[in-house]
Amino acid sequence: MAKACVLQSTLLPAYSPLHKLRNQNFTISFPPLPVSRCRPGIHCSVSAGETTTRSMEEAPEISWGCEIDSLENATSLQNWLSDSGLPPQKMAIDRVDIGERGLVASQNLRKGEKLLFVPPSLVISADSEWTNPEAGEVMKRYDVPDWPLLATYLISEASLQKSSRWFNYISALPRQPYSLLYWTRTELDMYLEASQIRERAIERITNVVGTFEDLRSRIFSKHPHLFPKEVFNDETFKWSFGILFSRLVRLPSMDGRFALVPWADMLNHNCEVETFLDYDKSSKGVVFTTDRPYQPGEQVFISYGNKSNGELLLSYGFVPREGTNPSDSVELALSLRKNDKCYKEKLDALKKHGLSTPQCFPVRITGWPMELMAYAYLVVSPPDMRNNFEEMAKAASNKTSTKNDLKYPEIEEDALQFILDSCETSISKYSRFLKESGSMDLDITSPKQLNRKAFLKQLAVDLSTSERRILYRAQYILRRRLRDIRSGELKALRLFSGLRNFFKFVIDREECFSHKAEYEGDTLHVSFVVIKSDSQWHFNEDGVDLVIHGPTGEQIHDFREQISAKHDFVVQKKGVYRFCFTNKSPYHETIDFDVQLGHFAYYDQHAKDEHFTPLMEQISKLEEALYNIQFEQHWLEAQTDRQAIVNENMSKRAVHKALFESFALIGASLLQVYLLRRLFERKLGMSRV
Template identity: 70%
Template sequence: MTVASRLALQASVVPSLSHNHHRFPRSYIISSPTTSKRSPRISCSISLSSAAATTTSIPWGCEVDSLENAEALQKWLSASGLPPQKMKIERVEVGERGLVALKNIRKGEKLLFVPPSLVITADSDWSCPEAGKVLKRNSVPDWPLLATYIISEASLMSKSRWSNYISALPRQPYSLLYWTRSELDRYLEASKIRERAIEMSNDVAGTYNDLKLRIFSKYPDLFPEEVFNMETFRWSFGILFSRLVRLPSMCGKVALVPWADMLNHSCEVETYLDYDKSSKGIVFTTDRQYQPGEQVFISYGKKSNGELLLSYGFVPEEGTNPSDSAELSLSLEKSDKCYKEKLEALRKHGLSASHCFPLQVTGWPVQMMAYAYLVVSPPSMLRQFDELAAAASSKTGARQDIRFPELDGQALRFILDNCEASIAKYSKFLQESGSMDLDFTSPKQLNRRLFLKQLAVNLCYSERRILHRTQYILRRRLRDMRTDELRAPRIFDGFWNLFK
């Protein structure tokens, strides 16, 4: 599952390589920016399988562009109860593999009809029943249970009912889980998504270590370490992050839906997977028509470019994602005379001394203004600290329409200063990215570094674009406020002259 946009690849490469690069299945073509000047452009081709190479190879799955495994999956699904389809798996321009229309598909038509018997959930039967019983006896939540389930079934190879499905899964899932810490620090230093990627990686490691301590070490025959280890858990969680769906009509149950997870994402569609009670299958309803040969898309949800990179490993083209956002961090100043009182109020409502707010081209959340009010509020407003902190949180029942006109100027200036500081970080990274030392020792390493670097560059351009828009709005509001302040005395003087 991946994105409906062609990734642009721009970088400064060692001259001898830029003229003699290898031919790979998928090309990344440079597109020039519409609003800002970028570094010199080159054309380059990269194989995602080589670009995403890791130090440890997973013994199951396939290369991301393998059609042989995908076609075997389709045959197995058809033999196991999947109805005849109006789509087939093909290599596609967008997403390596995807589902392509075999015949005309109408707008509003239901497709897929994957029966529940071909869907993997926390209730699925284990090929090794004892392993499943141990996990359920220990009340393991759905996500780690499913991660363990996939590894267990994968290790059984052809003995597992799901062997054809697992063989068609990518050996290297698209996810920031597969970026090293140094790569996250190097390429995503300007973006707040870096912190979330580190948190995600730590959560996966913590989950594995907890399972190892509480369960795996006590049942080594069921969970041998050569199978259930950190690398295989990184793989299985990568699969879950990029392929697991929540089905609203099945009480929000999370599931892996073979065949359906071959559908790629487009920011231009709004249709999603769900269980259809009338047909008793997993379906989606098209919101546009497709001609034979066209790739069919669904939506992975209203996610920002950073969130799409985090879980799925791609970045839509700049300006094409209406749900895109950039996070802006605001913080209390420790030099504030009321720092302790303000921090106490924030903590009471689940916030901290530093908090990130999502900015969009269309505006920012009202909670951010309340947070800014709290930061700039003087000691004389001590009684309002709790009210402001409540408004800055997203708790139900808190007032969201709080206004303090006398603080508007200071609050907007505070947000603007933080916005411009963030823009400076993005600009510095983008300026340095053209001459960034790629530190490679082989063509495969070069491909990987180029690929990761370009994803980071694409993300930075899209997030900086939103910050620039926010900067423009803030500056205009502050300018209008100054204009109004200057206009008021002139109006008063005009009235005074009338009575002279």
């Protein structure tokens, strides 16, 4: 069942539909637009519809565009753009590690520099002139909204090959854009089973198919000479929408117009970059301002917007490396309980505010929106709170200004437990998928298919891992809050118990240590500093390796060639964690190692006192903070030790050098005296003769 999702939350940027429908007959509604691993080329065309299960070999190929990693057409595009008025550039299209083709600095670029300057004449928007003006006229007559209009425009221009002024641009576009539009229903079901992105992809595919059907029945079928079936069909629409989803940008300074900007659309995305494309009124061109310097040969990035990994996969077909996307979020589905005595009343309240059951809410690594909490309050509220249903549903729909004050202390624990249960149900789906993905039958019928399936599976594994990570974090926070609430009164003083282990050791080649974690959800803090080597003439600047393994031998984290490092992680499985150090230098090294486990002890429900609970919460938080400070303090002490030894070695070396130089000077002086004496003695002998 498709689930409605509230994206307009206190945590996510406001949901801004790409276009407002000008004609209500069109039912399409598309979501907003714009360091990962390498991918094998997917040079096949695959059907996405539920009923269309054509194999890749059978699917018709698009006869324009190129393989995404091809540079030949990109070079022609570059030449054509220069001839058409693109000013000289400080970047060039090249093959890159991230994103296959991208723009690479051809000279030093300063931070804060404006780049690109693509003139409006080289931008494709809903107002662009049609090479076939008659077709353009018909589309305008039907008042087609921007997205379907641009999709049709792109196909029309592509089919006219060299007669279109956009020939060079279209030839450099990927023949098959990376996008979930190209995943079959079976692939979506199999690989994205745990993620809500599956629903979003199905919805999007349905919208694209529906839009094409709408255009076909209302316009194309009535003007077959302008829109022949061989050119305007579901396959070509899938291509053009794939291009729009992965390349269309919104230009705020051009009245929020949506545009395809040749050249600028060769820039790849980086989650850490904070610069966006926009129209610059002073230079009259599309630009972006660098937020960091680049050296010649370095790939230049922009941001496609603050999108979650799922949204990036949906529109652009890639998933950033785990933990690198600060805008990452996962959609958590919450549902009313079927056996709820007030099910109907609650559902009516939800419907009144445009919500339903199940309903998705975004959860981030930093927390969840108030809307989600409001929905949870509604789900768990007993019949005697029916007067509050309306207020709760309103707050869950983000339509209330007082939502931040929404508090029902009497049902807070139930609401948090309900969110925790939903989180855990979702986590178990991800865990099942990730476990099964290891032995997933890739149904190999050809190497090409194997390549594709392995690639899609990897994307799904990456997405599931990053989404599950956020849920684990939410689970940890929820458990802690519940423990705080349940512990009550003075119990909170003993809530936090830490297990600490810190010591210095000398390592020759390899040393392993283990630490037992008794509870899931606790946080393990690890730090080490390489303090000294056994030779005062050598000081290790290459560092050591540390690999952390979980209870079943899985690798949790690794540091390579580090002098000092710190890492925190949430214990997902209780058991013994192993920390293995490797020293690759020929010297013995002394390492200061600190591992600390923070645990909130679980207490059963005790009498609660509303006045005391917040105080106890604060005390337990302070206790944890104190513990963390001790950890930081030890780390700093270790760093100071290292620095003291570095300084001591340096001064010893300086003294040795000075002594050596003095001895050398004395030696040279004595030699000089000796030689002079010999010379004078000889001269004296000669004069006597």
